[in-house]
Amino acid sequence: MKLRRSIPLLAVCALYLPLSQADEGMWLFNNPPLKVLKDKYNFEPSPAWLEHLRKSSVRFNNGGSGSFVSADGLVMTNHHVGADCLAKISSKDKDYVKTGFEAQSYSAEPKCVDLELNVLMTLDDVTDRVMSAVKPGMDSAAAEKARRAAINNLEKESSDKTGLRSDVVTLYNGGQYHLYGYKKYTDVRLVFAPQKAIAFFGGDPDNFEYPRYDLDICFFRVYENDKPVHIEHFLKWSEAGASEGELIFVSGHPGRTDRLDTVAHLEYQRDHVNPDSLNLLRRLEVLLKGYADRSFENARRAEDDLFGIQNSRKARLGMLAGLQDPVIMDKKRAEEKALREAVNKDPKLKADYGDAWDQIAGSLKTLVKIREEYNLVERGRAFDSELFSIAFRLVRMAEEGAKPNSDRLREYSAAGLDSLKMQLFSEAPIYDDLETVKLADSLGMMIEVLGADNEVVKKVLAGKSPRDRAAELILGTKLKDVAVRKRLADGGLKAIEDSTDPMIQLAKIVDPAGRRVRRTFEQQVDEPQRQAYAKIAKARFAVYGASVYPDATFTLRLAFGQAKGYSEAGQKVPWATTIGGTYAHAEMHGNKEPFELPKVWNERMGQLNLSTPYNFVSTADIIGGNSGSPVVNKRGELVGIIFDGNLQSLVLDYIYDDQESRAVSVHSAGIMEALRKIYKANRLVTELTGKNL
């Protein structure tokens, strides 16, 4: 809460001219912050050092990060990243989330149903090829089509050639395009998970708080051809772990930042995106909490969704508070003013880039008008149901599959089809009661927002109340059966046309309405913004001449900083907690859920070295998506794992700060202490350290 006071007003240009003393940035691996590292820390990572860290880093495609920690494909991530898989392979009678899990052999490692891991093998700048597809004089619609075709084709070519998952990534909001080639793993199995009660000790009340006491870890293993993979690059476990003041690196996949947004864009976020997201998140939180509170089994079914919602709600609140803080907005205004003045002073720059800011403001006026319909109809917020989402993608896949690759909607382009099908054909359990509750509520929301007399609303509801319509759809559809989905997918357009499945029929109602609003979005919002942000990126390079990192895009980035405490309201907050502090923290909260420790933690407390470092903070520049990122020292050894930021870090979406904002990690020594003394996880400890318990 104290962030505002902690931003030195001097640092107005910090974002564009990284000061040598700031541990700022989510850097590209092909453009690392070599100068800052040399100047501030006298450290020069070699290309081999960087390659090793990159190839040891793993993206969890359900929204997190991780790293290889053994030659036999062992991967560590956070429990709250692994929880998605844990929940999907759990049932009423076998709840891995609650009880935790430990495999004693390869054969005892259960397979996740739809988890895809990626490792970034190749990076190429394809900006010219994407940019040159858009010819001078093309209108926005033609430009959007040409750009999309270029990207779809680039990905297809690469994937055909290399066999790698190939993604064209938009950087600097459209300033650059890079082609990433990922080694893809889809056979991922569970090795070890602690109980949620200790992994998420303190629950929602402690989330984004520090000091913390969480064992937020989870281990998986990657298989190929039904055997553990043997890999060259993995991180060596540091038994000592991070020490106070040490230079550390974080290699992970920050999901999204908006630091390069124009002021108009930030105001749009302040006035629309964040308030609307929060209303939706609160709505879902109250809905799911009401469902969960009715029985233990309901609680289990809704648990992972509910965590994600509460987590996002806290994050968004911090983001909105940042944008409602005049100090931050004034800083952003001053930055933009300085850049625009510099551009306007130079006739050439002015002619080339001067209109970019107004172009973005103009696109946002369109977006304000269409955003509700776009979110509800095209992005599916009005149809909060896994079964609807499956139906919708089946309908779209059939239609898009009938077109040449260059013309397809991005998410149905040839290069990504395998990953899409993996999601579509997932055997993850779907619960009718939960589906009905969510779908009924979201249909009701559609009436509230678009109005009962809206044509799409009327067609969707078919004269029924939201509750009755939702019940009818969920009970009537056969899409819970994966074989039915496969038959529809294989049958192409004809199968979709012939289908009498009520959910497929609903998707066919929604599809054209979604396409209509999407076209407006792509042609009048997204394409103009790409063009304008490309101009701003060039203007920024021209004016400041310095190296700038792009906003986060859920792709691999390198951050750095120090393991370091901070001061809050005059109080010193130490850099690390100890594993013994966990017990005092539980006691202080009456040992009641979510501060109730697993039994084994109380039974084996006496065996612990209570002063072992457990959770610690650092100045590394991270954000949501970095969960599970390895924290490594200069020798490239794993000294911790990122799992959270403190409350003060929530504005990092818009602006960096290193006074009070901190990344929060589990310490490698604390992890090892728990694995050895609490869990007596001999097999895992041996694999990680080469030593028995």
Added chain:
Amino acid sequence: MKLRRSIPLLAVCALYLPLSQADEGMWLFNNPPLKVLKDKYNFEPSPAWLEHLRKSSVRFNNGGSGSFVSADGLVMTNHHVGADCLAKISSKDKDYVKTGFEAQSYSAEPKCVDLELNVLMTLDDVTDRVMSAVKPGMDSAAAEKARRAAINNLEKESSDKTGLRSDVVTLYNGGQYHLYGYKKYTDVRLVFAPQKAIAFFGGDPDNFEYPRYDLDICFFRVYENDKPVHIEHFLKWSEAGASEGELIFVSGHPGRTDRLDTVAHLEYQRDHVNPDSLNLLRRLEVLLKGYADRSFENARRAEDDLFGIQNSRKARLGMLAGLQDPVIMDKKRAEEKALREAVNKDPKLKADYGDAWDQIAGSLKTLVKIREEYNLVERGRAFDSELFSIAFRLVRMAEEGAKPNSDRLREYSAAGLDSLKMQLFSEAPIYDDLETVKLADSLGMMIEVLGADNEVVKKVLAGKSPRDRAAELILGTKLKDVAVRKRLADGGLKAIEDSTDPMIQLAKIVDPAGRRVRRTFEQQVDEPQRQAYAKIAKARFAVYGASVYPDATFTLRLAFGQAKGYSEAGQKVPWATTIGGTYAHAEMHGNKEPFELPKVWNERMGQLNLSTPYNFVSTADIIGGNSGSPVVNKRGELVGIIFDGNLQSLVLDYIYDDQESRAVSVHSAGIMEALRKIYKANRLVTELTGKNL
């Protein structure tokens, strides 16, 4: 959830022409449903019977109902009505809400800090005097002023003459005006409360559910001159209590219904009132839950607010679902169409009343435009703080006090000043941390809704973030000190003008902005609606010639019905539960909060007659505000106490149903069994029954 299917389509006119078989209606005591009672139940209540019940009925001005149950001023209500007082006289170390309470003597009965009870002594129809104040040809502004003056004056005259609290009540949305004279009690003391764990057993998950197992009762005693009052009218306790199929009556204070609203008005509720209320309620629920979860003391501080919010959220969800159900809306449309056609067929009726519906629709167009500002600024939603509310009322009271009574805003008219001051000078605890959290959030909401560039918003925030501004205001104000409030109130306009208190200064910023939007509301929305609804009321009488009950207005009403089960999804739901069922219900939910019974309930289970009726349902027509209403039999004996409606009853705001909608009561025999065997409350039992344990 099954309401829709349960409304017989035949009953289209049920509202206007009560069918003899429907137990419908919240009837005025000066216009009771004598014909239906005679026809259907062969029962003719005498004037004395009605007077006795009326004068035994008590209004709790914090939003509930109750009744006298002994000659010594003993009053019974629900625990969730009494909880407001319980919380205000509790502290961290003495939590009456959690532990319950039993006084063993008069001197041990603690006084509530700001509870006012009312008993309805006189009722007069003053429609002509109010209506005739508005002269033909007056524009809306003049009409509003004249009507307000007439009402303020009527109240003042009556209060001066009778010494009673005198309220002019608007009935039929403006069709009639009645003057109510209340005996007012302000020295109310706590006698007995069970633990919240049993009073609200099942918590939010079970709220509005049936079957139920709640001991939702609480006893107070009314004092005058520091002695228990001796009263003539109180209800005799029935030890047997209600039996299945028995005719019962409910005498209480239903808060609000909207059954006579036009279709345009209902659509306005569907599209604006209910969705906006729900967004606000969810926002507050998540905010307070986040605050409460941080410590036990936080939870205690927020408990009563949180209950109210969750309770309203469930109710509103049911109401919105009703309005989003085409069956209900089609029924409302058909009703309106029939009435309008009848009016339009008769030239005289058409000339006099034909334009009323369009008049209401027109007023709603204005309301849509101003409602956000009206709610945020004038109704204080942007300033969610007890201290702000005190400051605002002090500022207004000073200004209004300087005007002649006839010109004052309604809530500052002379007749109501004593009750207002009782609230203003309440010694109820105010918690700085909770105030700051709520005020910061509501200021943030004001930015979201009115925009950061709105002039009032800018003045209110004074260049600060919502969090900083809230902290500054709450820390800076001296209004927690009741003596400071009294000095300001006594000092009149001059004291307000001179005050440097930051909260008073904020109230002075808000006051003129609030008055501006309020004027628009009163002149362009409220006054035209009163005029139009008066026409519709007359048209309805002219067309249907039948007696119609007015919508609920938190004034005394008589409802009736049968103690009777129902069918839900083909399952029979019995009319009553037993006290023994409580234990099975706890067991089914793992005996975990909110299904964890108080220790004494487990210890003394063996002493109970487990088959004693405990909670029961009836067809009586009730709604929020009826909580705590006595349920009496034909002999006027107390056989139960209303505390809830089932989920199916949530649409009763708009439409009556007796197929599945049920009022839920605690049974008088179940109460007595618990008082005797669990609580061994000898003093209370003796006072209620004349018998020792």
